[in-house]
Amino acid sequence: MKKETWKELTLGTINLNAGNSVQNLTGTWRSGKKPQFIEDKCIQCFFCWLYCPHHAIEVQGEEVKGIKYDYCTGCGMCSEVCPPKEKAIVMVKEEIKLAERSSK
Amino acid sequence: MAKLKDLAQMEDRLVAGHGMCLGCGIPLIMKIVLRATEDPLIVANATGCLEVCTTIFPRTSWNISWVHSAFENAASTIAGVESMYQALKKKGRIPQDKKVKFLGIGGDGGTYDIGLQALSGAMERGHDIVYLCYDNNAYANTGGQRSSATPVGASATTSPSGTQSPGKLQRRKDLTKVMAAHGIPYAAQASPGRWKDLYNKAKKAFEVEGPAFLNVLCLCPTEWKYDEAKGLQLAQDAVDTCVWPLYEVENGKYKINYKPRKKKPITEWLKPQGRFRHLFKEENASVIQRIQKEIDEEWEELNRLAGFSQQK
């Protein structure tokens, strides 16, 4: 990201670029574990969508379809709230090299 | 009746890329509240985790008009915006049939403490606004100082537990009742663990004419010190132990929206949270007894108020 200086600031620090934080990929914070979506176990209750703090549940049309790893921080909420006995979201180990992560 | 599937189809007014913590409860509350009206919405936000983490310059997570002025005056800011809107309508500069909603938001520090005067004034003047307090029981954004919403026995940086003290000694301020005492049309308390109740309350708050107040318990794994994945259970336990009863006050009438079939002991709420860990030492047993006694008394009092309201 190119750093803006004070010369580029809008007067009154008004930000006209609504919703531009989508450029911040919070998925780069994830460390150690990540959720895995198992589609045929999903009962489409949308609890994961509600309880994911980082807007990382992929919804297509009227269905939960997976995880947006660009935003997922690996907190585990989605898996915890998934109701079926055999959960449709399970947390799995993830090894990431720090160098790879920061180059993203 | 709202369904999550349908709510998920609505546009996000607060989008991804914000910097709130893993497992934070604020986004859950916002996901519901911001969907409880379909009208255009203007938000004024006091300083705190929500404001700081969603507007790190040059980025913003807000997809709607949003104003920040200071820590202590979200309520006066939104009241000013509403007054301007009414004035422009009167002058014919905004069409008469245009509907806009106004929402002020603050944490418990910004609402129970430093913003209370501004909030009380806005409520008394009768602006057509909704004020939402997300109560995470602490000044979380600055590292967890105690607020007047911090419960008895909690260890906070300015009420630490140790050999000389079992954490915070003073009782919480009951802000929902304070707001109801303003005689406003609607005041309510909700929890993200019961999303339908939260949705219904937010919808009512937006629909009533005049000021409405929502106090929502907000999970904060960082300051409460629990496993961040386990927030939903904790939010449920808060209502099942009656630490955070779900009720609403409509035109002065109290109504309890959820009564646990069997009230859980307070320890179920305290145990998973690191901020209460020291209470389980032998020498602090009396503190747990005190907390249980106070929660029982408050619950009885609330039931009495709801009972009176039914007779009215």
Ligand SMILES: Cc1ncc(C[n+]2csc(CCOP(=O)(O)OP(=O)(O)O)c2C)c(N)n1
């Ligand atoms: C007048 C003033 N005093 C102090 C601060 C520093 N400050 C910024 S955020 C914050 C804590 C806010 O706490 P709370 O309202 O409970 O919201 P939370 O951080 O928990 O979301 C403080 C003290 C400030 N911004 N303005």
Ligand code: SF4
């Ligand atoms: S692990 Fe956390 S951030 Fe990732 S999808 Fe699940 S709830 Fe969202």
Ligand code: SF4
């Ligand atoms: S400190 Fe607490 S309230 Fe603030 S962003 Fe983190 S979890 Fe949320």
